[in-house]
Amino acid sequence: MCSKLRISSADRQEMGKKSKRRGVNAGKKSAVGASRSNGRCGGDETAIVADADSRALALPQAPSVSTNVTPITAAAAAEQLGSMSLGESVERKVAPEDTEKKDDEALAKLCSGCGKKSDTLKMCHGCQCVWYCDKNGADCLERHREEHEKECRRIKEVLDKRGGNLDVGTEIDIGPLEKLPPQEECLICRCTMPIYERLQMYYECCGNIVCRSCSTMHISKTGELNLKRSRDLEREVPPLPVVCPFCRITLRRSDEEVLSLLRKRVELKDPYATCELALLYGYGSRGLPVDQERCVVLLREAADLGCPRASSRLGSCHDFGEMGLEQNKDEACKHWKKAAEGGHFYAMFVHGNYVGLSGDHVAALRHFRLSAAGGHRGSMGTLMTCFFINGFLRHRDLAETLQAMYLARAEEKSEHRDEYNKLLKETGEYNDPYDM
Numbered sequence: 001m002c003s004k005l006r007i008s009s010a011d012r013q014e015m016g017k018k019s020k021r022r023g024v025n026a027g028k029k030s031a032v033g034a035s036r037s038n039g040r041c042g043g044d045e046t047a048i049v050a051d052a053d054s055r056a057l058a059l060p061q062a063p064s065v066s067t068n069v070t071p072i073t074a075a076a077a078a079e080q081l082g083s084m085s086l087g088e089s090v091e092r093k094v095a096p097e098d099t100e101k102k103d104d105e106a107l108a109k110l111c112s113g114c115g116k117k118s119d120t121l122k123m124c125h126g127c128q129c130v131w132y133c134d135k136n137g138a139d140c141l142e143r144h145r146e147e148h149e150k151e152c153r154r155i156k157e158v159l160d161k162r163g164g165n166l167d168v169g170t171e172i173d174i175g176p177l178e179k180l181p182p183q184e185e186c187l188i189c190r191c192t193m194p195i196y197e198r199l200q201m202y203y204e205c206c207g208n209i210v211c212r213s214c215s216t217m218h219i220s221k222t223g224e225l226n227l228k229r230s231r232d233l234e235r236e237v238p239p240l241p242v243v244c245p246f247c248r249i250t251l252r253r254s255d256e257e258v259l260s261l262l263r264k265r266v267e268l269k270d271p272y273a274t275c276e277l278a279l280l281y282g283y284g285s286r287g288l289p290v291d292q293e294r295c296v297v298l299l300r301e302a303a304d305l306g307c308p309r310a311s312s313r314l315g316s317c318h319d320f321g322e323m324g325l326e327q328n329k330d331e332a333c334k335h336w337k338k339a340a341e342g343g344h345f346y347a348m349f350v351h352g353n354y355v356g357l358s359g360d361h362v363a364a365l366r367h368f369r370l371s372a373a374g375g376h377r378g379s380m381g382t383l384m385t386c387f388f389i390n391g392f393l394r395h396r397d398l399a400e401t402l403q404a405m406y407l408a409r410a411e412e413k414s415e416h417r418d419e420y421n422k423l424l425k426e427t428g429e430y431n432d433p434y435d436m
């Protein structure tokens, strides 16, 4: 009865464009430092990829979708869903006749290209999921094409197979999109912090985190200033040191200095510093000997202090039997769950896989949906290829999630970050399969 559906790596590939997010999932921007590592994706992601690829979500058999679908009647849909094992949390409601119209109206509010509200928005006819400013106003559709292309094509293929029907009648009512966990912003550029940890920079001197592009730009600006001073004074002057933009302590630090600053912050119960120090021990960095036991102790400490990043690391260690821990999927699941509850978008994705495999596909759907809405592309891929294609996710719910994802990703974008990330990708320093 069950069909095995793979979440292939091809399902998580795409890139982004620019706009600004306002109004959707409001209530963002937590106090800096309060939930330091919220929603951040682990640097261990590459380690997970292989495993995630091999995970197969056992979904209930979907209704076969032919090119000439006669819409399934409400009664037939209810009967079909009634025979499926969808887990405990499912509420099987058949949508009333007029819901589609109302939801379409509710969705048609924001341009996915620029984030603006307008009365003259035009729907993308391919996927019928997103809206753009009228051509007379701005070229939002064109600018957003690269970001939207792959999702648009994939959704359109499904709709075409359904003879243009948005839904097949077996979709599950999963309720409204949950509110996103609070997101931090970079203290320098004020854009939402990238969800991928490798794109963040932690200053162990004062415990502040900025985006890596700002941190790099800050260093190069000091260099430019030094050149300018020499030019202005028409002689060689001793260069100004590169200092932390917040506490003005020099950033050229020896390993001993870094460790000493980190340890001070660990004493202050800084969750992020505790997690950082744990990883230095785990991998024997900064001149430390490899000490996996110490790494795990510190990771647990950081997780207890409310660091979702540390929880996700523990999940990963239990998942693969790393850092001297035994492979234990139950333990792994607990840590992934904790990280997901802390707002870690990648952990939501992994935990979604766990609960999906355990049979609760509705809970899985909710995890993937929230994670995608936070900007995680892998989760969007799963929503499309495991749930929407097979008639479990309503088109309007997919559309709502897709719009939220674009807005979340737009909030993370700036010209400077785009440039910087492109450079990182070219040099192979950053190639996250979930971010492409």
Ligand SMILES: [Zn+2]
Residues within 6 Å of the ligand: 111, 112, 113, 114, 115, 116, 132, 133, 138, 140
């Ligand atoms: Zn627009």
Ligand SMILES: [Zn+2]
Residues within 6 Å of the ligand: 124, 125, 126, 127, 128, 129, 130, 148, 151, 152, 153
């Ligand atoms: Zn489209």
Ligand SMILES: [Zn+2]
Residues within 6 Å of the ligand: 186, 187, 188, 189, 190, 191, 210, 211, 212, 213, 214, 215
């Ligand atoms: Zn920044």
Ligand SMILES: [Zn+2]
Residues within 6 Å of the ligand: 203, 204, 205, 206, 207, 244, 245, 246, 247, 248, 249
């Ligand atoms: Zn500092």
